[in-house]
Amino acid sequence: MEEEHLLLQEAARRFFEAELVPNKEKWRHQGYVDRDFWRKSGEAGLLAASIPEAYGGVGGTYAHDAVIFLEQARVGDADFGLGVHNIAVHYVLGYGTEEQKERWLPRLASGEMIGAIAMTEPGTGSDLQSVRTSAELDGEHYLINGSKTFITNGQLANLLVLVAKTDRTQKAKGISLIMVETDGLEGFRRGRNLEKIGMKGQDTSELFFEDVRVPRNHLLGTREGQGFYGLMEQLPWERLLISISAVGICDFALQETLAYVRERKAFGRRIAEFQNTRFKLAEAKTKLEVTRAFVDRCLERLLKGELDAATASMAKWWSTQVQCEIVDECLQLHGGYGYMLEYPIAQLYGDSRVQKIYGGTNEIMKELIARALDD
Numbered sequence: 001m002e003e004e005h006l007l008l009q010e011a012a013r014r015f016f017e018a019e020l021v022p023n024k025e026k027w028r029h030q031g032y033v034d035r036d037f038w039r040k041s042g043e044a045g046l047l048a049a050s051i052p053e054a055y056g057g058v059g060g061t062y063a064h065d066a067v068i069f070l071e072q073a074r075v076g077d078a079d080f081g082l083g084v085h086n087i088a089v090h091y092v093l094g095y096g097t098e099e100q101k102e103r104w105l106p107r108l109a110s111g112e113m114i115g116a117i118a119m120t121e122p123g124t125g126s127d128l129q130s131v132r133t134s135a136e137l138d139g140e141h142y143l144i145n146g147s148k149t150f151i152t153n154g155q156l157a158n159l160l161v162l163v164a165k166t167d168r169t170q171k172a173k174g175i176s177l178i179m180v181e182t183d184g185l186e187g188f189r190r191g192r193n194l195e196k197i198g199m200k201g202q203d204t205s206e207l208f209f210e211d212v213r214v215p216r217n218h219l220l221g222t223r224e225g226q227g228f229y230g231l232m233e234q235l236p237w238e239r240l241l242i243s244i245s246a247v248g249i250c251d252f253a254l255q256e257t258l259a260y261v262r263e264r265k266a267f268g269r270r271i272a273e274f275q276n277t278r279f280k281l282a283e284a285k286t287k288l289e290v291t292r293a294f295v296d297r298c299l300e301r302l303l304k305g306e307l308d309a310a311t312a313s314m315a316k317w318w319s320t321q322v323q324c325e326i327v328d329e330c331l332q333l334h335g336g337y338g339y340m341l342e343y344p345i346a347q348l349y350g351d352s353r354v355q356k357i358y359g360g361t362n363e364i365m366k367e368l369i370a371r372a373l374d375d
Contacts, residue, residue: 001067004060004064005063005064005067008049008060008064008067008068009067009070009071011044012044012046012067012068012071012072013071013074013075015040015041015044015046016071016072016075016077017075019037019040019041020037020072020075020077020080021075021077023037024076024077024079024201027079027200027201028079028200028201028347029200030201031155031193031200031201031203032155032156032193032201032202032203033079033080033081033156033201033202033203035111035114035156037080038111038114038156039110039111039112040111041080041082041111042109042110042111042112043110043111045057045058046068046082047082047085047086047089047108047109047110047111048089048105048108048109048110049064049065049067049068050062050064050065050086050089050090050093051089051093051105051108051109052093055093055101055102055105055106055109056105056106056109056110057105057109061303062237062299062302062303063299063303065086065241066240066241066244066299068082069082069083069086069241069244069245069248070244070245070247070248071248072245072248073244073245073246073247073248073249073251073252074248074251074252075252076249076252076253076256076344076347076348078198078199078202078245078249078348078351078352079199079200079201079202080201080202081114081116081152081153081202081203083238083241083242083245084115084116084117084152084153085108085114085115085116085153086115086241087115087117087234087237087238087241088108088115088116088117088159088161089105089108089109089115090234090237091117091161091177091220091230091234092104092105092108092161092179092220093105094230094233094234095177095220095221095226095230096220096221097221097222099217100179100217100218100220104159104179107159108159113158113159114153114156114157114158114159115153115157115159115160115161116151116152116153116154116157116159116160116161117151117152117160117161117163118133118148118151118160118161118162118163118180118207119131119148119151119161119163119231120148120149120150120151121133121146121147121148121149122147122149128163128175128228128231129171129172129175129228130171131146131163131164131165131175132146132165133145133146133147133148133162133163133164133165133209134146134164134165134166134168135162135164135165135166135176135178135214136166137166137216138213140215140216141213141214141215141216142164142166142178142213142214142215142216142218142219143211143212143213144162144164144178144180144187144209144211144212144213144214145209145210145211145212146164146209147206147207147208147209148162148206148207149191149194149205149206149207150194150204150358151204151205151206151207152202152203152204153202153203154190154193154203154204154205154206154207155190155193155203155205156203157182158181158182158183159179159180159181159182160179160180160182160207161177161178161179161220162177162178162179162180162209163175163177163227163231164176164177164178164227166219166224166225167224167225170225172228172229173225173228174225175225175227175228175231176219176220176224176225176226176227177219177220177221177226177227177230177231178214178218178219178220179214179218179219179220180212180214180218181214181218185212185214186212186213187209187210187211187212187213188207188208188209188212189207189208189210190205190206190207190208191205191206191207191208192205192206193205194206196350196354197350197353197354198347198349198350198351198352198353198354199350199351199354200347200350232309235309235312235359235360236302236307236308236309236311236312237302237312238359239312239313239315239316239359239360239365240295240298240299240302240307240312240315240316242316242319242320242355242358242359243291243295243298243315243316243318243319243320244295244299245355246291246295246319246320246322246323246355247288247291247292247295247319247323249323249327249348249351249352250284250288250291250322250323250326250327251288252344252348253326253327253330253345253348254281254284254285254288254326254330256330256343256344256345257281257330257333257334257345258272258281260333260334260337260345261277261281261333264335271333277333280329280332280333281333283329284325284326284329284330287322287325287326288322288326291318291319291322294314294315294318294319295315295319298311298312298315308372309368309372310368310369310371310372313360313364313365313366313368313369314365314369316359316360316362316365317356317362317365317366317369320352320355320356320362321356321362323352323355324352324353324355324356327345327348327349327352328349330345330348331345331346331348331349334346
């Protein structure tokens with residue numbers, strides 16, 4: 001953490017406390033974050049921390065992104081789909097042509113465009129090689145047919161990184177990434193805003209493509225069949241991003257729980273004075289700091305270009321497991337009030353569970369780690 005990171009941390013914290021926290025309940029009830037908030041985030045430089053200044057960004061690195069994600073989580077928020085938007089940004093930045101970068105990055109940086117990753121399908125979760133959405137060349141356009149589900153930012157996103165088969169005879173080598181601008185796009189339809197256990201304010205949707213025509217030059221990069229390798233290359237950052245948010249949510253859960261047990265009394269004593277309370281909090285704090293140290297180390301390796309898939313998988317499964325354990329213990333220390341949704345800890349309990357599922361289930365993470373042991 002250098003001075004510029006500390007200044008960004010303070011600015012992000014002030015922004016989220018002033019602009020996000022007061023709107024959380026509204027967004028949870030309506031099922032999505034207001035588009036206006038996306039634009040405000042863009043104006044504050046929070047959507048473009050790692051985008052070069054030439055494309056409308058701040059010119060930072062993954063470290064700047066990490067600071068912002070951590071501060072979002074530290075106010076207890078899991079609804080603002082900034083992480084997925086950031087991943088979409090890095091696909092364009094990493095694989096786009098110069099023309100594509102100039103077309104999309106400034107609008108992603110400003111919040112004019114909201115990004116989403118259209119990857120998961122009803123019949124394929126972690127098995128990305130088996131996606132069925134097709135993109136067939138028809139003159140100077142791709143003709144796209146298929147459907148996607150569980151798409152974060154699905155109701156609001158107007159720029160999709162679509163995972164599609166451009167060669168249905170191949171598995172991994174048949175996958176390409178196609179950028180889809182959805183505004184006014186004929187044949188494109190959004191389905192339900194899916195009702196979830198947690199993350200109530202985050203729009204998670206079904207998407208449908210029926211003979212959707214997208215210009216040929218919206219193929220991300222210059223060649224078909226490179227999509228799967230791009231997905232694999234970006235997964236370490238995606239999984240580390242999840243780990244960073246896990247650390248931030250644990251910070252918030254402990255903060256909320258400490259405040260509660262210091263005020264709440266039972267049998268004439270503050271709950272914080274009971275040995276069980278003190279030991280449970282000591283265990284949670286230790287788990288958190290061990291996790292934070294490992295995630296920090298992974299971020300250092302990422303910045304050096306040295307973070308491998310197996311280590312990123314370790315970070316993802318470990319941090320999300322610890323997150324769920326800590327939030328559960330913190331809820332228990334709230335007693336009956338911990339089960340009431342008016343208390344942030346109850347919302348965190350619902351929000352946290354999916355961390356062990358998306359970005360690759362924790363079972364898949366363990367399989368990837370085990371394979372690395374055989375190399």
